[in-house]
Amino acid sequence: QSALTQPPSASGSPGQSVTISCTGTSSDVGGYNYVSWYQQHPGKAPKLMIYEVIKRPSGVPDRFSGSKSGNTASLTVSGLQAEDEADYYCASYAGSAEAFGGGTKLTVL
Amino acid sequence: EVQLVESGGGVVQPGGSLRLSCAASGFIFSRYWLHWVRQAPGKGLVWVSRMNSDGRSTSYADSVKGRFTISRDNAKNTLYLQMNGLKGEDTAVYYCARGGYDASGSYGDWGQGTLVTVSS
Numbered sequence: 001q002s003a004l005t006q007p008p009s010a011s012g013s014p015g016q017s018v019t020i021s022c023t024g025t026s027s028d029v030g031g032y033n034y035v036s037w038y039q040q041h042p043g044k045a046p047k048l049m050i051y052e053v054i055k056r057p058s059g060v061p062d063r064f065s066g067s068k069s070g071n072t073a074s075l076t077v078s079g080l081q082a083e084d085e086a087d088y089y090c091a092s093y094a095g096s097a098e099a100f101g102g103g104t105k106l107t108v109l
Numbered sequence: 110e111v112q113l114v115e116s117g118g119g120v121v122q123p124g125g126s127l128r129l130s131c132a133a134s135g136f137i138f139s140r141y142w143l144h145w146v147r148q149a150p151g152k153g154l155v156w157v158s159r160m161n162s163d164g165r166s167t168s169y170a171d172s173v174k175g176r177f178t179i180s181r182d183n184a185k186n187t188l189y190l191q192m193n194g195l196k197g198e199d200t201a202v203y204y205c206a207r208g209g210y211d212a213s214g215s216y217g218d219w220g221q222g223t224l225v226t227v228s229s
Contacts, residue, residue, distance in 0.1 A: 001171050003155075034214030038154070045204060045222060046146075046154060051215035089154050093214030096168055098144070103153040 004029065004090055004101035011107040012080045020104045022073040022090030030071035034093035037066060037075045040103075041086045049088075050075060082108050111135040111218040113205050118223030125195050125227070131188040131205030131220055139163070139183040142208035144216055145190050147201035147225075155201075158190065159208065172198075195227045 005023040012018040022029065022037075029035055035053045038046035048057050050066035053073060063078045073092070077084055085108040090101040117129040131143070145157040158169045158179040167179050178191040188205050202224050206216035 003153075032214065034212065036213075036215035038216075040154075045219040046216070047219075048215060048217050051213065051217070057217065087153075091154075091156070091214060091216070093212055097170060098156040098159065098168075098214060100146075100154045100156055 001094070001097050001099060004092060004099050006088075006090060006101035006104045008102070009105045009107065011109055012077075013109045014080050014082065016080050017076060017078040018080060018106065019074050019076045020088055020090075020106070022075070022092075022101045024071050024073075024092055024094075024099065026071060028092040028094035028099055029068065029073050029090075031095070032093045033068070035066070035068055035073040036091045037064075038089045038091065039084075039086045040089065046089065077106070080108050084108055111207065113207065113218055113220035115203060115205055115220040115223035118203065118225045120226045120228060121195055122229050123196060123227055126191070126193045127195065127225060129190040129192065129203055129205075129223060129225070131190075133186045133188065133205075133207070136207070136218075138181075138186040140210055142211070142213070143179075143181060143188045144206045144208055145179060145188075146204045146206055146216065146219075147199075148204070148222075149198075149201040152201075157203070160188070162210070192225070195225075197227050199225060200227045201225060
């Protein structure tokens with residue numbers, strides 16, 4: 001069971017777009033369309049932003065979108081806003097287990 | 110409104126035991142997979158364990174296998190995590206999270222977490 005690989009940090013100016021990657025293997029990200037993304041502000045519980053690779057829960061702005069190619073999933077945040085500054089985590093079903101990425105700190109410049 | 114409320118955290122010595130509980134409300138508890146996820150201070154999220162809706166199937170992270178046991182009481186709408194043989198590296202905030210009706214790789218709702226500190 002290995003953690004998924006995310007860049008430790010990402011940044012962008014207000015209004016810009018930023019993409020965060022999440023790399024796994026054919027046993028997790030590449031093997032299932034069960035990748036999800038979470039936003040976590042300091043001291044708060046995580047919040048589901050994307051599930052099943054591309055789906056957005058009710059209430060999540062359409063500025064957040066997900067995609068996947070092979071063993072790598074991506075979260076794109078368009079039209080960056082100050083409140084998007086947070087830690088972002090990917091997660092994937094992996095059959096007999098599940099895995100999270102190490103997290104990416106998104107800074108809005 | 111979905112609510113998940115964890116309890117049972119605290120300070121325990123290495124080798125000790127704790128039982129965490131997660132009281133759920135606002136949804137049909139018996140229909141959902143449930144998970145425990147932990148976060149060490151200043152670190153990232155780590156999946157710990159899951160149980161399917163009827164309680165017949167469980168899975169664990171390698172790091173806790175053989176020491177932790179997940180269970181649920183669908184009559185009491187409560188999820189549990191029995192933690193034995195605790196180690197310093199188990200120190201973390203433990204969250205319970207609601208999964209889907211089946212395997213989904215997603216956690217739609219989270220509790221506020223309960224802090225477990227393993228220290229002598």
